[in-house]
Amino acid sequence: MESMVRVENVAHAFGEETVLKDIHLSIPKGEIFGLLGPSGAGKTTLVKVMVGILEVDQGEAWVKGVQMPSLEQMKVIGYMAQSDALYSELSARENLDFFGAVYELKPKERKERMKAVMDVVGLIDHMDKPVHKYSGGMKRRLSLAIALLHEPDVLILDEPTVGIDPMLRQSIWDELKSLQKKGTTIIVTTHVMDEAEKCDRLAMMRDGYLIATGTPQQLREQTNSETIEGAFLVYGGERE
Numbered sequence: 001m002e003s004m005v006r007v008e009n010v011a012h013a014f015g016e017e018t019v020l021k022d023i024h025l026s027i028p029k030g031e032i033f034g035l036l037g038p039s040g041a042g043k044t045t046l047v048k049v050m051v052g053i054l055e056v057d058q059g060e061a062w063v064k065g066v067q068m069p070s071l072e073q074m075k076v077i078g079y080m081a082q083s084d085a086l087y088s089e090l091s092a093r094e095n096l097d098f099f100g101a102v103y104e105l106k107p108k109e110r111k112e113r114m115k116a117v118m119d120v121v122g123l124i125d126h127m128d129k130p131v132h133k134y135s136g137g138m139k140r141r142l143s144l145a146i147a148l149l150h151e152p153d154v155l156i157l158d159e160p161t162v163g164i165d166p167m168l169r170q171s172i173w174d175e176l177k178s179l180q181k182k183g184t185t186i187i188v189t190t191h192v193m194d195e196a197e198k199c200d201r202l203a204m205m206r207d208g209y210l211i212a213t214g215t216p217q218q219l220r221e222q223t224n225s226e227t228i229e230g231a232f233l234v235y236g237g238e239r240e
């Protein structure tokens, strides 16, 4: 199957601390791929390598056949970072309009997409509110809307549902599943175990290593666990 995201032999250190070690990954088109691991395991650092915003000491990352970092290739990626990159003095509409221009969406299409993505995240009635008046959860939702705006082939979402209530979280996952049906490849980091269950495949990280990769069922079976949470605890080293 065509590999949409490929990471080969990646290693990286921040000063003395090695945070990624010997990472190999291949994610096929249309897969929902989850990255799990204790805080500090290296998940965010790894997604930054995929997005091409971190140049690593060793190894390579490829997105849709192009080696990262590549400015041009950013157009096929929708990235939602852990901390929101929003202009707080501007309204949601102005933020979306700005990113729509960055992604070179034509005015008519931009307007339609802005409405569609704000609908998905349940913010359609808050289009004209300045972002500094948004709650933390609303900012997360707006960041997700921006990542979806240009209908990217690859969505890379770093803890997208933190601070989002269960009902909206469900509707966001419904949207991710429907994007997957259209062929979008989705990479998501999460600490939420029921979200991990929704992924086609998971990678467990610990101390900068990818220590296990497989379907949720495979990871449960390999660890004799009934739940992904159980598997996570085994791989996280918190129990034998």
Ligand SMILES: Nc1ncnc2c1ncn2[C@@H]1O[C@H](COP(=O)(O)OP(=O)(O)OP(=O)(O)O)[C@@H](O)[C@H]1O
Binding pocket: 014, 017, 019, 037, 038, 039, 040, 041, 042, 043, 044, 045, 046
């Ligand atoms: N810019 C940086 N400079 C120095 N150290 C960094 C930098 N970014 C991350 N680190 C360190 O790299 C390690 C991995 O961090 P990373 O954010 O990738 O973990 P994570 O698995 O995403 O954690 P969390 O689940 O808490 O988000 C941590 O020890 C962190 O302190």
